[in-house]
Amino acid sequence: MQEFMLIFRHEDGGKLASPEQMQVWMQMTMDWIGGIAAQNKLVSTGSGLAFDDSRVVGHNNVVTNGPFGDIKETIGGFIIVRAESADEAAEFAKGSPVLLGDGNTVEVRKLAKSVEL
Numbered sequence: 001m002q003e004f005m006l007i008f009r010h011e012d013g014g015k016l017a018s019p020e021q022m023q024v025w026m027q028m029t030m031d032w033i034g035g036i037a038a039q040n041k042l043v044s045t046g047s048g049l050a051f052d053d054s055r056v057v058g059h060n061n062v063v064t065n066g067p068f069g070d071i072k073e074t075i076g077g078f079i080i081v082r083a084e085s086a087d088e089a090a091e092f093a094k095g096s097p098v099l100l101g102d103g104n105t106v107e108v109r110k111l112a113k114s115v116e117l
Contacts (some may be wrong), residue, residue: 001083001084002081002082002083002084003043003080003081003093003109003110003111004082004091004108004110004111005046005061005078005079005108005109006078006081006089006106006107007078007106007107007108008075008076008077008098009105009106009107010076010098010101011076011102011103012100023046025071025100027060028079028097029096029097031095032095032096033079036079036092036093040082041082042079042080042082042084042100043081043082044080046077046078046079047077047078047101048076048077049075049077053067056069072083073103089108089110090108093106
């Protein structure tokens with residue numbers, strides 16, 4: 001069994017939904033995550049990432065307010081799942097409510113083994 005991070009990418013530049021839309025979306029997300037947990041495949045619920053008060057540090061230590069400079073896409077959060085393969089992890093990703101947003105994606109990345117420092 002391997003571990004995969006499902007990274008939620010939003011193409012809307014962090015545009016905020018109404019409180020009602022957020023409540024519906026959060027319930028859908030909790031139900032989706034609960035389904036993965038019920039299969040004993042959830043490693044971590046990860047975290048959502050705030051869009052406000054963020055910075056992007058680039059080459060030559062250039063710091064810009066971000067992540068909304070010249071990009072269309074932002075990372076909204078992640079979870080970590082346990083799966084037999086990237087294909088199985090992608091099947092989990094297909095159920096993500098993030099995909100209800102036009103242009104949104106869920107990136108599936110296998111976690112590399114950590115190195116102790």
